[in-house]
C-alpha cells in the first residue's frame with residue numbers, strides 16, 4: 001500500500017515536471033509531428049483490421065441471438081452500432097494500443113535512461129521529461145480520438161460486409177438499424193474516453209520507461225509493467241468516466 | 248574553479264561518498280582515480296547535479312551550485328560539457344544532429360551557423376566524413392569522439408569525462424586522452440576525468456585524486472604517485488604483476 005502510494009506520488013511529480021518549463025515551441029512541434037506519425041498514424045493498419053473483423057463478428061453474433069420474431073431485424077444494425085461506439089472502439093482499441101504503443105514508448109524511453117541519454121539531456125540543461133514525454137502525450141491524446149472515429153466507421157463497414165456476404169439480415173434492415181435512435185453524444189463520449197485512455201497509456205508507459213533501471217532486462221520488465229498498469233488503469237477509468245458521462 | 252566541501256552521498260544504507268573535499272583548477276586536467284565501484288561516477292554526477300548530494304557543498308566559482316534553483320543551475324549547466332562512459336549519444340540522431348542538439352536548444356543560430364560549428368567541433372576531434380552516420384554505425388572510438396565534439400559544442404568552461412577510454416584499444420585510448428588534454432589547455436577548461444587507467448594518469452594527469460571506497464585517501468601530483476606510501480594507493484597503482492615487477496626492479500636498481 002505504501003509502495004503504491006509512493007509510486008503514484010512519483011508519477012504525479014513526473015507529470016508536474018512534464019508540464020512545467022516546456023522547451024522551445026519549435027522543438028516541441030517538430031517532435032509532436034514525429035510522434036504523431038509514429039504513435040498514431042502507424043497504428044492505423046492494426047486498428048483498421050481489428051475494427052472490420054470485430055464489426056463483422058458483432059453482426060453475426062447479434063443476428064443469431066435475436067431469434068424472437070417479434071424483435072425487428074433492424075436491431076442487428078442498431079446493436080452493432082451501439083456496442084461499437086460505446087465500448088469496442090474506445091476501450092478495446094485502447095487496450096490494444098496499450099500493448100502496441102505503450103511498450104514502444106516505455107522501451108524507447110527506458111533504453112535512453114539506461115544508456116545515460118536522459119542524463120546527457122539533463123546535463124545540457126534540457127528538461128528531458130518535457131522534451132521526451134509532452135509531445136507524445138499531446139499527439140496521442142489529440143489524435144487517438146480520430147483513430148476511434150475511424151475504428152467506428154470501419155466497424156460498421158465490416159458489419160455491412162458480413163450482412164452482404166452472409167445475408168443474415170437484409171442490407172436495408174442493417175442500415176435502417178444503424179440510423180435508429182442515433183445519439184451524437186455517444187460519439188462525443190467515446191472520443192473523450194479515447195483521449196483520456198491515450199493520456200493514461202502514454203503517461204504510464206513513459207513513467208515506467210523514464211525510471212527504468214537494471215540494464216536491458218530492466219527495460220523489458222518496465223515495459224511489461226507499463227502494459228499491465230495502463231491496461232488496468234484504462235478499465236478503472238472506463239468505469240468512472242461511464243458513470244460520470246452516461247448517468 | 249570547482250570545489251567540493253565535505254560532499255557525502257548515500258544510496259539507502261550504502262555510504263558511497265564520504266566527506267569529499269577537493270578543488271579543480273581551470274586549465275587543469277584533474278583525474279579522479281580508483282577501483283571499479285569506488286564511487287567515481289557518483290562523485291562526478293554529484294558535482295554536475297545528476298545526483299543530489301546528501302551533505303556538503305559544490306561550488307562553481309562563487310556559486311553554491313547544489314543550492315541554486317533550477318533556472319540558475321541551468322545557466323551553469325550550459326557551461327558544462329560531459330562525456331559519458333558509454334558515450335550516451337542519442338541513437339535517434341546522426342553524428343551531425345548529436346553535436347547540433349544542444350545548439351538547437353540554447354542558441355538562435357541559423358542552420359548554416361550551426362552546421363559550421365558542428366563541422367568545426369567534428370574536425371577538432373578528427374572525425375570527418377561521418378556526419379550522416381548513426382551512432383550504431385560507428386566504432387567505439389568514433390563514438391567517444393562524437394561525445395567529445397558534442398560536449399564542446401557550446402564552448403564549455405567545464406568538461407567532465409567518465410572513463411573516457413574504457414572499452415577502447417590502448418592506441419585509441421591514448422588518442423582520446425590526448426584529445427581531452429589538448430582541448431583543456433586550448434580553451435582553459437576546468438576538466439575532470441574519471442579513470443582507472445594508470446596510463447591516463449601518467450599521460451594527462453595535472454592533478455590526481457585517489458578514491459577508495461568513497462573516501463578521498465590521496466591527492467597530489469602524478470609524479471609523487473609512484474613513491475607514495477599510502478597502502479591503498481600502492482595496491483591500486485601496482486595492481487598488476489607487471490607493475491609490481493617493475494617497481495621491484497626499480498628499487499633494486501637504486502640500491
Ligand SMILES: Nc1ncnc2c1ncn2[C@@H]1O[C@H](COP(=O)(O)OP(=O)(O)O)[C@@H](O)[C@H]1O
Pocket residue numbers: 258263281282283284285286287288289290
Ligand atoms: N543509482 C544508484 N543507486 C544505488 N547504488 C548506486 C547507484 N549508483 C551507484 N551506486 C553504488 O555506488 C557505488 C559506487 O558506484 P560508482 O560511482 O558507479 O563506481 P565507479 O567508481 O566504478 O564509477 C557502487 O557500489 C554502486 O553500486
Ligand SMILES: [Mg+2]
Pocket residue numbers: 287288289332409410
Ligand atoms: Mg563509473
